[in-house]
Amino acid sequence: MGNSALIVIDMINTYDHPDAELLVPSVRAALPHLTRLIERARSEGTPVIYVNDNFGEWRSHHGEIIKTTLAGKNAELVAPVLPDDDSLFVVKARHSIFYETPLSYLLSQLSVNHVVLCGQVTEQCVLYSALDAHIRRLRVTVPEDAVAHIHWDLAKAALRMMERNMGASIRNVGTVAF
Amino acid sequence: MGNSALIVIDMINTYDHPDAELLVPSVRAALPHLTRLIERARSEGTPVIYVNDNFGEWRSHHGEIIKTTLAGKNAELVAPVLPDDDSLFVVKARHSIFYETPLSYLLSQLSVNHVVLCGQVTEQCVLYSALDAHIRRLRVTVPEDAVAHIHWDLAKAALRMMERNMGASIRNVGTVAF
Amino acid sequence: MGNSALIVIDMINTYDHPDAELLVPSVRAALPHLTRLIERARSEGTPVIYVNDNFGEWRSHHGEIIKTTLAGKNAELVAPVLPDDDSLFVVKARHSIFYETPLSYLLSQLSVNHVVLCGQVTEQCVLYSALDAHIRRLRVTVPEDAVAHIHWDLAKAALRMMERNMGASIRNVGTVAF
Amino acid sequence: MGNSALIVIDMINTYDHPDAELLVPSVRAALPHLTRLIERARSEGTPVIYVNDNFGEWRSHHGEIIKTTLAGKNAELVAPVLPDDDSLFVVKARHSIFYETPLSYLLSQLSVNHVVLCGQVTEQCVLYSALDAHIRRLRVTVPEDAVAHIHWDLAKAALRMMERNMGASIRNVGTVAF
Numbered sequence: 001m002g003n004s005a006l007i008v009i010d011m012i013n014t015y016d017h018p019d020a021e022l023l024v025p026s027v028r029a030a031l032p033h034l035t036r037l038i039e040r041a042r043s044e045g046t047p048v049i050y051v052n053d054n055f056g057e058w059r060s061h062h063g064e065i066i067k068t069t070l071a072g073k074n075a076e077l078v079a080p081v082l083p084d085d086d087s088l089f090v091v092k093a094r095h096s097i098f099y100e101t102p103l104s105y106l107l108s109q110l111s112v113n114h115v116v117l118c119g120q121v122t123e124q125c126v127l128y129s130a131l132d133a134h135i136r137r138l139r140v141t142v143p144e145d146a147v148a149h150i151h152w153d154l155a156k157a158a159l160r161m162m163e164r165n166m167g168a169s170i171r172n173v174g175t176v177a178f
Numbered sequence: 179m180g181n182s183a184l185i186v187i188d189m190i191n192t193y194d195h196p197d198a199e200l201l202v203p204s205v206r207a208a209l210p211h212l213t214r215l216i217e218r219a220r221s222e223g224t225p226v227i228y229v230n231d232n233f234g235e236w237r238s239h240h241g242e243i244i245k246t247t248l249a250g251k252n253a254e255l256v257a258p259v260l261p262d263d264d265s266l267f268v269v270k271a272r273h274s275i276f277y278e279t280p281l282s283y284l285l286s287q288l289s290v291n292h293v294v295l296c297g298q299v300t301e302q303c304v305l306y307s308a309l310d311a312h313i314r315r316l317r318v319t320v321p322e323d324a325v326a327h328i329h330w331d332l333a334k335a336a337l338r339m340m341e342r343n344m345g346a347s348i349r350n351v352g353t354v355a356f
Numbered sequence: 357m358g359n360s361a362l363i364v365i366d367m368i369n370t371y372d373h374p375d376a377e378l379l380v381p382s383v384r385a386a387l388p389h390l391t392r393l394i395e396r397a398r399s400e401g402t403p404v405i406y407v408n409d410n411f412g413e414w415r416s417h418h419g420e421i422i423k424t425t426l427a428g429k430n431a432e433l434v435a436p437v438l439p440d441d442d443s444l445f446v447v448k449a450r451h452s453i454f455y456e457t458p459l460s461y462l463l464s465q466l467s468v469n470h471v472v473l474c475g476q477v478t479e480q481c482v483l484y485s486a487l488d489a490h491i492r493r494l495r496v497t498v499p500e501d502a503v504a505h506i507h508w509d510l511a512k513a514a515l516r517m518m519e520r521n522m523g524a525s526i527r528n529v530g531t532v533a534f
Numbered sequence: 535m536g537n538s539a540l541i542v543i544d545m546i547n548t549y550d551h552p553d554a555e556l557l558v559p560s561v562r563a564a565l566p567h568l569t570r571l572i573e574r575a576r577s578e579g580t581p582v583i584y585v586n587d588n589f590g591e592w593r594s595h596h597g598e599i600i601k602t603t604l605a606g607k608n609a610e611l612v613a614p615v616l617p618d619d620d621s622l623f624v625v626k627a628r629h630s631i632f633y634e635t636p637l638s639y640l641l642s643q644l645s646v647n648h649v650v651l652c653g654q655v656t657e658q659c660v661l662y663s664a665l666d667a668h669i670r671r672l673r674v675t676v677p678e679d680a681v682a683h684i685h686w687d688l689a690k691a692a693l694r695m696m697e698r699n700m701g702a703s704i705r706n707v708g709t710v711a712f
Contacts, residue, residue: 049414058405058444058445058446058462059441059442059443059444059445061417061418061419061445062417063417063419063420064419085415086415087415088414088415089414089415089417090414091447091458092458093458093461093462094313094458094461095309095312095313096309096313099313100456100457100458100459100460100461101456101457101458102447102448102449102450102456102457103456104456105449105450105456106414106449108671123339123343124343127339128309131273131274131306131309134273135272135273135274135277137642151342153335154335154338154339154342157331157332157335157336157339158335158339160332161301161305161332161335161336164329164332165301165302227592236583236622236623236624236640237619237620237621237622237623239595239596239597239623240595241595241597241598242597263593264593265593266592266593267592267593267595268592269625269636270636271636271639271640272636272639278634278635278636278637278638278639279634279635279636280625280626280627280628280634280635281634282634283627283628283634284592284627286493287590315464450669451665451668451669452665452669455669479695479699480699483695484665487629487630487662487665490629491628491629491630491633507698509691510691510694510695510698513687513688513691513692513695514691514695516688517657517661517688517691517692520685520688521657521658
């Protein structure tokens with residue numbers, strides 16, 4: 001058996017990067033599922049770990065990053081999925097949630113061997129993180145209705161790669177078991 | 179500017195794993211291009227680095243792995259791309275050529291900042307290695323006629339991901355510049 | 357030539373761990389030198405990077421960690437060396453400043469190839485960080501009057517190890533060249 | 535409980551580097567204890583893993599490295615501790631046995647959570663490897679009669695650091711329990 005953690009990837013976001021126009025509709029569609037999934041994790045006592053880009057803001061901490069996104073024009077995409085007082089927070093500088101971050105140390109402290117990945121972007125960070133989780137021998141679940149993409153065809157290919165090549169279980173939020 | 183290296187991925191192979199049936203025709207098609215590319219790198223003095231799975235053979239060294247593959251039924255897929263006396267060799271245990279291998283140290287010793295990736299499998303090790311090279315701020319080129327795939331549609335998606343999201347230059351062997 | 361960065365290790369500290377009694381006098385002695393070094397780095401435009409333990413506080417950010425230490429009984433050891441608005445901040449979970457942190461990525465973004473290590477503990481984090489910097493081919497300077505120890509004899513041995521085996525330049529604050 | 539592995543560090547060696555003159559007598563003294571320890575591990579079925587520098591020989595494999603050392607003038611320091619057919623072999627390029635090597639992957643495959651470190655150099659690779667094992671939450675034992683040093687005082691300090699700061703059990707070969 002073992003323990004699960006819910007990993008919320010890059011949802012604290014100002015959405016002002018080049019591809020945001022393509023990304024935002026997908027985030028909007030995923031948001032209710034994502035919110036439901038976070039609520040379920042919280043109510044079942046599953047650790048919720050936010051792993052988020054710092055956007056090169058080495059001077060700021062995540063309190064400030066949250067404030068900035070809530071003051072921006074896409075605050076309604078951030079407000080529903082904010083960390084609460086029990087949420088854990090890991091800052092990343094680059095693509096994967098594992099690369100040069102203390103996440104694998106934190107997971108081992110929590111005896112977690114199963115990660116449920118949600119957030120964005122399916123064919124980028126989510127794909128890379130599923131790979132890095134699989135390499136580290138963690139079991140991976142990706143609810144496909146709680147991840148957001150920029151290009152639908154690449155996202156679809158990414159989900160197949162995760163399933164075929166990284167042993168990930170691809171399902172929807174309703175059938176995720178922590 | 180900077181220095182280039184040609185990385186030959188997982189070509190020392192017995193091809194007796196589950197997906198080999200799908201993989202072998204693609205290897206066969208890539209082989210003449212791959213051979214030409216290796217020859218060009220050698221004649222131009224570009225370092226050729228074999229990075230190869232050890233197939234769980236922690237008792238063997240790569241001399242033995244080569245011998246095994248040459249004694250197998252798919253020796254004709256290995257013989258044309260054997261390392262020569264100048265080739266460098268790095269053993270990997272897991273998917274990416276960088277994960278828990280000394281490759282990035284070796285590249286920095288050689289002052290390499292541009293890697294040309296060839297070999298297999300396009301939508302697996304080649305994709306993961308392109309990502310890990312990009313994360314480490316190396317420039318990446320992938321000649322699409324010198325990489326082999328298991329599933330053509332996933333390989334195509336992988337090549338687009340490398341180009342769009344990892345800044346890789348996708349071209350063919352004839353136009354690769356070391 | 358190249359660029360330098362000043363790395364301030366674990367100085368945001370409540371000093372309530374088991375060895376604090378031995379450590380605090382050494383911190384007190386190092387503090388004026390450390391303060392002077394930080395001021396010089398700031399006035400010369402050398403990046404000052406705080407790398408600090410998060411004390412297992414995965415819920416907090418470094419703004420909160422600073423607040424906690426300033427509210428504690430050893431605030432006078434923290435107040436003189438606080439980060440200013442230009443300081444960079446990297447959180448670590450374990451011993452070395454490099455292990456599972458984005459520090460090496462940040463240094464490469466800043467084109468830093470020379471790190472000046474100050475803070476604590478000489479025979480622990482400072483030693484481990486000097487090793488990890490040396491392995492990553494960074495030049496290392498350690499001003500021995502701006503680092504604090506728990507055991508003087510181990511600290512002395514650690515400084516000799518850094519000098520002999522990690523190519524570190526051991527000097528005092530007055531002769532550090534950024 | 536858990537599984538142990540015996541790690542033999544850098545014993546396949548030509549001893550022609552600058553500090554060899556200081557190192558060789560210590561190797562000679564450690565050799566009978568080391569041999570006894572390797573024999574016991576083999577007879578008890580404990581995996582014996584050689585982790586050895588490749589001396590920048592990226593063209594050679596470990597079969598060739600062994601041949602070179604056996605042809606050298608210090609062959610009698612290598613012959614008693616050669617790998618047998620069951621020994622596992624991991625090549626490293628830099629100081630620690632873990633840095634950019636697949637050792638932690640291999641240990642996790644073997645379900646090893648306790649490493650017994652022997653070989654050389656106490657105040658260098660052995661110290662660094664003990665640290666990196668401790669960071670990765672492995673239990674560490676170092677038999678002080680089966681490790682060799684260049685400087686006795688630094689070695690002594692290194693052993694105290696391993697015991698105090700890395701939770702290592704420092705003992706002699708006779709009392710090592712796999």
